Amino acid sequence: MTGKANIASFVAALVCFILACLAGFGHLTPMFIKTIGVNPWFVVLFGSLVSLAFGVIGLSGGVNFISRLRGVLTVVITSGLSLFSTGVIVIGAFAYLGTYVYSVKANWGVSLPKPDSETTIMSTRGGIQGDGNAITKLKYRSQSDINQIKSLSPSWMNAKTFAIEEKSYPNQIQNVITHVYTTAKYFYLSKPSLSNYIVFELKGHTLTVYESYL
Structure with a gap:
């Protein structure tokens, strides 16, 4: 039993190490999330912890130099991966909390992917309520x-439909949108009770977000 645990944990440790190396390439993360449904660093953390547990079991039952060496390497690799992946997750979480896409998620429940670049065209937001x-x-x-x-939504509108619908929107959000592009698609959300409104404009690979809060 301990011999099998020793070998299995060592193989699992190597797999976790390879996955950690791949996860280190940030541009591959969206592909992993789409494929397995979670951030690969969570898989690395979970896998390394499980492998560490079995590695300790395998190490305790090592009967020869090879099995003991394998057990030591497993414990070292998985301990390092556990600590490193935990650090990545914690640092990433704190970094995400301060991003624009997090604010959109918090305010509107819309999960935008992390952009390659972000530009504030205009902002008059301020005060405690923003x-x-x-x-x-x-x-x-x-x-x-x-x-x-x-x-994100089945409610994307083409420019022609949006130009008609926009006329029924409150003036406060209409005044923010200065132009409707014929090649763009639009998505509108509102919280009338709070006088909060947002419009997403997707044109090519550029997403422009118009917001108005009172």
Whole structure:
């Protein structure tokens, strides 16, 4: 039993190490999330902890030099991976909390992919509640990011439909949108009770977000 645990934990440790190396390439992370449904660093952390537990069992039952060496390597690799992946997750979480896409998620429940570049075109928001208007431009290179944005809602409108619908929107959000592009698609959300409004404009690989809060 301990012999099998020793070998299995060592193989699992190597797999976790390879996955950690692949996860280190940030541009591969969206592909992993789409394929397995979670961030690969969570898989590395879980896998390394399980492998560490079995590695300790295998090490305690080592009967020869090879099995003991394998057990030691397993414990060393998985301990390092556990600590490193935990650090990546914690640091990433704190970094995400301060991003624009996090604010959109927190305010509107819309999960935007991390942009390759972000530009604040205009913002009059301020105060404790963050009242005011803002226009933010997010640019993406990956087509998978664009596909994720398109899948956020079935309510995307073409420019012609949006131009008609926009006339029924409150003046506060209409005043933020200065132009309707014929090649763009639009998605509108509102919280009338709070006088909060947001419009997403997708044109090519650029997502422009218009916001108004009172």
